[in-house]
Structures are given as structure tokens and as C-alpha cells.
Amino acid sequence: MGEIIVVTSGKGGVGKTTTTANIGTALASEGLRIILIDTDIGLRNLDVVMGLENRIVYDIVDVTNGNCRLKQALIKDKRFENLYLLPAAQTKDKSAVSPEEMEDLCRELKEDYDYIIIDCPAGIEQGFYNAIAGADQAIVVTTPEVSAVRDADRIIGLLESSDLRNPKLIINRFRPRMVRQGDMMDIEDIVDILAVDLLGVVQEDDRIIVSTNRGEPAVMNLISPAGEAYRRIARRIRGEEVPLMNLEESYGIMNRLRRFMGLC
Amino acid sequence: MLLEYINRVLGKAASSSRIHARERLRLVLVHDRAKMSPYFMNQLKEDLNNVIARYMVIDFDKFEIVLDQSDKVVELKTSVPIKKIRRDYMDRIKRSS
Ligand SMILES: Nc1ncnc2c1ncn2[C@@H]1O[C@H](COP(=O)(O)OP(=O)(O)OP(=O)(O)O)[C@@H](O)[C@H]1O
Ligand SMILES: [Mg+2]
Numbered sequence: 001m002g003e004i005i006v007v008t009s010g011k012g013g014v015g016k017t018t019t020t021a022n023i024g025t026a027l028a029s030e031g032l033r034i035i036l037i038d039t040d041i042g043l044r045n046l047d048v049v050m051g052l053e054n055r056i057v058y059d060i061v062d063v064t065n066g067n068c069r070l071k072q073a074l075i076k077d078k079r080f081e082n083l084y085l086l087p088a089a090q091t092k093d094k095s096a097v098s099p100e101e102m103e104d105l106c107r108e109l110k111e112d113y114d115y116i117i118i119d120c121p122a123g124i125e126q127g128f129y130n131a132i133a134g135a136d137q138a139i140v141v142t143t144p145e146v147s148a149v150r151d152a153d154r155i156i157g158l159l160e161s162s163d164l165r166n167p168k169l170i171i172n173r174f175r176p177r178m179v180r181q182g183d184m185m186d187i188e189d190i191v192d193i194l195a196v197d198l199l200g201v202v203q204e205d206d207r208i209i210v211s212t213n214r215g216e217p218a219v220m221n222l223i224s225p226a227g228e229a230y231r232r233i234a235r236r237i238r239g240e241e242v243p244l245m246n247l248e249e250s251y252g253i254m255n256r257l258r259r260f261m262g263l264c
Numbered sequence: 265m266l267l268e269y270i271n272r273v274l275g276k277a278a279s280s281s282r283i284h285a286r287e288r289l290r291l292v293l294v295h296d297r298a299k300m301s302p303y304f305m306n307q308l309k310e311d312l313n314n315v316i317a318r319y320m321v322i323d324f325d326k327f328e329i330v331l332d333q334s335d336k337v338v339e340l341k342t343s344v345p346i347k348k349i350r351r352d353y354m355d356r357i358k359r360s361s
Contacts, residue, residue, distance in 0.1 A: 145285070146285050146288055146289045146292070149289055150289060150292055150293065150296065153293050153296060153297070154296060154300070157297070157300050179282065182280040182281070182282045182283070183280070183281045183282060184281075184282055184285075185282055185285050185286055185289075186282065189282070189285075189286045193286070193289055193290060193293065
């Protein structure tokens with residue numbers, strides 16, 4: 001029986017789609033059977049991040065409307081044959097999928113897959129409630145900024161009142177250097193304020209943009225710090241105890257020198 | 265980078281917008297969480313009333329609680345019009361605990 005994980009945030013653009021693609025790919029690379037569902041109806045993105053945009057024939061609304069069978073709409077990944085994407089529709093009608101339809105869909109997919117990872121739209125409208133309807137577990141993504149953490153807090157409240165208790169937090173676009181300069185909230189500030197379990201910290205990493213350009217998730221890139229962070233997150237999802245990445249390593253030579261000289 | 269390095273060596277204070285971020289976030293979340301549920305303040309008011317009632321009789325209709333925001337703190341301000349103090353408060357404390 002598979003597990004259904006929804007990736008949420010509240011604030012837009014903090015990295016839900018990036019997170020979904022990377023965790024899914026990392027888990028698939030370990031041989032697990034994975035489905036990614038894009039529920040951002042009207043603003044389909046996950047297909048592009050995965051590099052699968054040219055293969056789409058049917059989408060999630062075709063499935064729930066009965067235009068095709070579920071299996072027909074699933075797109076097989078280029079790299080892993082045990083990884084599939086169910087794309088969002090590009091229609092404007094955000095209520096095209098109901099919470100009940102989503103639950104049915106999840107129940108069906110649970111039989112054949114180990115993890116079903118749902119990319120949630122931004123905001124707290126109906127699309128959010130549709131996306132979380134069938135989920136067993138939630139991940140909340142935030143960046144270390146006041147507005148994003150504030151929205152994350154709101155989402156955690158809504159998840160808990162929808163019976164998705166103990167959501168797990170990912171802090172994305174973290175910049176250790178700014179923290180050390182006293183210009184960014186630190187991991188413990190955020191975890192403390194939100195009072196949730198930390199699933200991982202992903203650094204700001206230019207390679208994320210490169211990998212999005214190529215349609216190849218950063219976990220495929222062995223020198224990407226963000227890719228390494230997502231690989232660790234995937235192992236934690238499987239229940240392994242994995243220490244946080246050594247964020248210091250990427251500080252660069254000047255910082256290391258400074259530290260060596262005891263200047264900061 | 266170099267300038268920053270020189271600044272540090274010279275011991276110029278680093279800016280600390282982190283502290284601002286943390287404090288502002290803490291304050292805004294006090295309001296957000298209190299207002300997220302329409303029941304929160306009412307529930308709190310009733311619970312407070314239950315405790316106060318062991319000691320005194322109050323005018324519940326005029327009993328007010330509000331969140332008051334100044335620059336650095338959010339305060340819970342209460343206004344509790346008292347009708348009378350109970351003489352038997354000791355018994356009531358024992359009974360309710
Ligand atoms: N760790 C990172 N380092 C650098 N850039 C990043 C990182 N994570 C995400 N980004 C960039 O931030 C942008 C938004 O990311 P993404 O699309 O994953 O966010 P989202 O939460 O899904 O957005 P939306 O709310 O619009 O669906 C993208 O351009 C992505 O490449
Ligand atoms: Mg997205």
C-alpha cells in the first residue's frame with residue numbers, strides 16, 4: 001500500500017514544484033514506484049520541470065471526466081521507468097477536480113505505487129483543498145523570509161484542521177552566508193516559530209535553474225548542493241535517519257579563511 | 265566581498281535584519297493564530313470567566329478581552345467589571361480543583 005504525500009506552501013513560488021520533482025526522482029532512483037500528480041490546474045508546471053511536456057496527451061481532468069482511463073493519462077519518465085507523472089489540465093476551471101474525485105484517484109493509485117507525491121497550487125482556495133483531499137501526509141515548503149514563513153504557519157493551521165497533523169517542514173533557498181552575516185533567519189528560528197518537524201534544508205542553488213532549463217531534476221546532478229539536499233530528504237521520507245547537510249562546506253574559500261582566522 | 269571582509273576585520277557591526285525578521289514574524293503570528301479561528305478569543309474569554317468566577321461575580325456582558333499591539337509587544341488586555349467578591353472563594357477553589 002502506497003503513501004500519499006502532498007507538497008504545500010501557502011505563498012507561491014517558494015519551491016513546491018521543484019521539491020515534488022526532486023523528491024519524486026530521488027525516490028524513483030532507489031527503485032520505488034512513484035507517481036507525481038500536478039494539481040495546479042490552469043498553471044501546469046511539473047511537466048516542464050520534469051522535461052516531459054512534449055509527451056502529454058491526457059491530463060487529470062480527462063481522467064476525472066472519464067475522457068480516458070487513468071493508465072492512459074500517466075506519462076512515463078525519461079530516466080526511470082518506475083516514475084510517472086499525472087499532469088494538470090490547462091483549463092481555467094479550478095474546480096474541475098473535486099475533493100471526492102481526488103480521493104478516489106489517490107485510493108486507486110495507492111494500490112500500485114509506493115509513493116504518490118502531489119504538487120499543490122499556491123494559495124488557500126479550493127485548489128488547495130482538492131490537492132490535500134486524499135493525502136496521508138503533508139510537506140510544507142517555505143523560504144527563510146517573513147512573508148513565506150507567515151503563510152506557512154497559516155497552511156499548517158489549515159492542514160491540521162483538515163486532519164493532516166504533524167506536517168513536515170522543508171526550508172528552501174537557504175543562504176548560509178546571509179545567516180552568518182545576520183541577514184537571514186536561521187533554521188532554528190523558523191523551526192522554533194512554526195513548531196513543526198524539520199524534513200530538510202535546501203540551499204539556494206543556481207543549478208536549480210540550470211536543471212529546470214534542461215528539464216532534469218537537480219537530484220540527477222551529483223555536484224548540486226540542492227540535489228544532495230533533496231536526496232537526503234528522500235531518504236528521510238523512507239524513514240532513514242540522515243543528518244542535515246554540512247551547509248558550511250559551500251561557504252567558499254573566503255569564508256573558510258575568515259573562520260580559520262577566527263574572524264566570524 | 266573584499267569590502268565586506270575589510271569591514272569585518274575593522275570590526276564594523278554587521279547588520280542584523282535577522283533579529284527584525286524573527287521579531288516581526290513572532291508578532292504577526294500572535295495575531296494570525298488568534299484570529300485564524302473565530303472561536304479562539306471566545307473560548308479564552310469563557311475559560312477566563314470560569315476561573316474568575318471562583319473569586320468574584322463579574323458582569324459578563326461587559327467583560328472584554330482584546331489583543332493590543334504596541335511597537336514591540338502584543339498584550340492581552342482584559343477589562344473585567346466586578347459585581348462582587350465572593351466570601352466563599354476558598355471553598356470554590358477546593359471544589360473546582
Ligand atoms: N533552492 C533553489 N535555488 C534556486 N532557485 C530555486 C530553488 N528552489 C526553487 N527555485 C526557483 O524558484 C522558482 C519557483 O520555484 P517553483 O516553481 O518550484 O515554486 P512553486 O512553489 O511550485 O511555485 P508556484 O506557487 O507558482 O507553483 C523557480 O524558478 C525555481 O527554479
Ligand atoms: Mg508550482
